[in-house]
Amino acid sequence: MVASRGTGEGEWFTIRWNSDRVELLDQRELPNEERYLSLTEVEEVAEAIEELAIRGAPAIGCAAAMGVALGAWRSDARDLDAMVGELESRVIPRLERTRPTAINLFWALDRMRGTLAKLAQAPGASTESLRAGLLAEAETILEDDKAICREIGQAGIDLIPDGAQVLTHCNAGALATGGYGTALGVVRAAVEAGRSIRVLADETRPLLQGARLTAWELSRDDIPVEVCTDNMAGYLMQQGEVDLVVVGADRIAANGDVANKIGTYGLAVLANAHSIPFYVAAPLSTIDLKIADGSAIPIEIRGRDEIARIGGRTLLPEQVGVRQPAFDVTPAALVTALVTEKGLVQPPSQQAIAALFRPDS
C-alpha cells in the first residue's frame, strides 16, 4: 500500500481503479489531509473497509466490487477453476466479513459472484477474461452508482425549496458513494438548479463523519455548510432553523424501516415532534427485501476506543465502559419519503417498496 497526497484543490475522487490497483481517498485523515491509498492486495481493501478508510453504504459496495476484481488481478491461479475457487472461497468471503450492517456490501458481492459464474461459463473463458470481465463489472457498479446518485438527486430536487435550511447526519455524500452522494446528491441537485441552500451537518459522534467529511466535501464544492454537535438538533428545530432533514441509509427493510448511522432515529423522532419532513435518500441496492422489518437488521457494535480517544487524547476514565452501536433503526412511520433513483416513495410502505422492483416500474 502506498499513499499519495491531494492538493486540497480541484478534482478529487472517492475510489477508482488505476492500472492494476484500487485507489481511494483515506477518509480517516480528512479534513486534515487529502491522502490517497493505493491498494494492491485484497486484504488491504478489506482492512480499508473495516477501518473506515472508505465508508458509506454505496461506497462500501463499490470498494468490495473493486476488491473482487483486484483478487482476480492479483491471483496466481494457473487455470480458470483455480481462480474461480480462490475468488469464491477466499476473496469474496473475506470481503463479506468486513462490515455487517450496510446491505450494499452484500449486494455488490452477490453481483460480482453472479458475474464470476457467468464469465466462467462463457465460451473461451480464461483467467484473463475473468480479470477483464470482473474489472469491467466493478467499474460498471461504480459508474452506475454515480449515475444513480444523480437520479436520486433529480428525484429529490423538489423536496428542497429555495432558501431551505437542510439538516443532515453523518455523511451520505460523494464520499459515501461512487460520487455525488445520496442525501447530499439531493442537496447538490437543488444547488445546481440554482437554489440557495444552507446545510447544517451534525458532527456525528463518535467518528465525526459530519464534521470531518460532510463539511469537507460541501465546502470543497462551495455549498454553504455549518457544523453542529449532534445534541443541538433539537434546539435548532425548536428555533425554526431546520426546514427539512435528509439522510442516507445503510439498509432499508422491505417495510421501509431504515438502518442508518447511530443518531438517525433520534433525529427522526425530533423531526416528527416538530412536524419537519424527514427524508431518506438511497439507491435500490440499499433495500433488503429479504428482511421484513428493521428488527432483523444486524447492528454493528464497534470498539471502545472510537468513543474513548481522539487522536492521542483520552476522553473518559480508563475503567469506564461505553455503549457503541454504530447504527440504529428508524421506523418507516417516521420517514416522510424515501428518495430513490426510481423516484419518491411517499410514504414508505411494503407495497410501495415492492413496486420499485417490478420489471416494468
Add this chain to the structure above:
Amino acid sequence: MVASRGTGEGEWFTIRWNSDRVELLDQRELPNEERYLSLTEVEEVAEAIEELAIRGAPAIGCAAAMGVALGAWRSDARDLDAMVGELESRVIPRLERTRPTAINLFWALDRMRGTLAKLAQAPGASTESLRAGLLAEAETILEDDKAICREIGQAGIDLIPDGAQVLTHCNAGALATGGYGTALGVVRAAVEAGRSIRVLADETRPLLQGARLTAWELSRDDIPVEVCTDNMAGYLMQQGEVDLVVVGADRIAANGDVANKIGTYGLAVLANAHSIPFYVAAPLSTIDLKIADGSAIPIEIRGRDEIARIGGRTLLPEQVGVRQPAFDVTPAALVTALVTEKGLVQPPSQQAIAALFRPDS
C-alpha cells in the same frame, strides 16, 4: 495561581477556601489529571468560571461567592467605604460578567451583595469584619449547597427503583455543586439506600462533561456508569435500556421551563416519545421567578474551537463555521417532575413553583 496534584484516590473536593485563597479542582483536566488550582486573585476566579475550570450552576454560585470573599481578602482598601466601593463597583460586576445562563451565579452574588451591605452597616464595622463576614457567608453558601444536594437526593430517592438504568446528561454531580450533586445526588441517595443502579452518561459534546466528569466522579465513588455518545440516547430508549432520565438545570423559569446543557431538550422529547420519566433536579436557587417562561432565559453562545478542536486535533475544515449554543430550554410540559430540596414539583407549574417560595412551605 499555583496548581497541585491529587492522588487519584480517596477524598477529593470541588471547591474550598483554604487560609487566604480559593482552591478548586480544575475540571478541564479531568479525567486525565486531578489538578487543584490555588487562586489568590479575583480575576483568576472569574477566569476559572469563564474557562470552565469550574462549572455547573450551583458550583458557579459557590465560586462566585468565594470570589467576593477573596476580593475582600485581597483588597488594599484602607477604610470600610473604599472596600465596599471596590467590591460593589469592581469585584461583583466582574464576577457577574463571567457567564450569562446559570442563575445561581447572580443569586449568589446578590446574596453576597446583601451581606456586604448588612456588614457595612453593622456597629463597629471595619475592613476586617467585612473580610470575616463575607468569607463566613461564602462558606455558608457552600455548606448550604452540599446540604441542599443531600435534601434533593432524599426528595428524589423514590423516583429511582432498584435495578434502574438511569440516563443523565452533562454533569450535575458533586463537580457541579458544592458536593454530592443534584441529578447525581438523587443517584447517590438511591445507591446509599442500597439500590442497584446503572448510570448511562451522555458524553455531552462539545466539552464532554458526561464522559470526562460524570464518568469520573461516579467511577471514583464506585457507582456503575457507562458512557454513550449523545446521539445514542434514542437507540437506548428504543431498546428499553433507559428507565428514567435525570438532569440538572442552569435556570428554571417561573412556569417550570428548564434551561440546561445543550441536548437536554432533545433528550426530553425522546423521553416523552418513549413514555420515559424525565426529571430535573435543582435547588431553589436555580429558579428565577423574575422570568415568566424559558423564552426569556439568555442562552450563552460559546466559541468555535470548543467544537472544532480536541487537544491539538482539528475536527473540521478551517473555513467551516459552527453553531454553538451552550444551553437549550426544555418546556415544563416535558418535565415529569422537578426535584428540589423542598420536595417534588410534579408536574411543574407556575402555581406549584410559586408555592415553594412561600415562607411557610
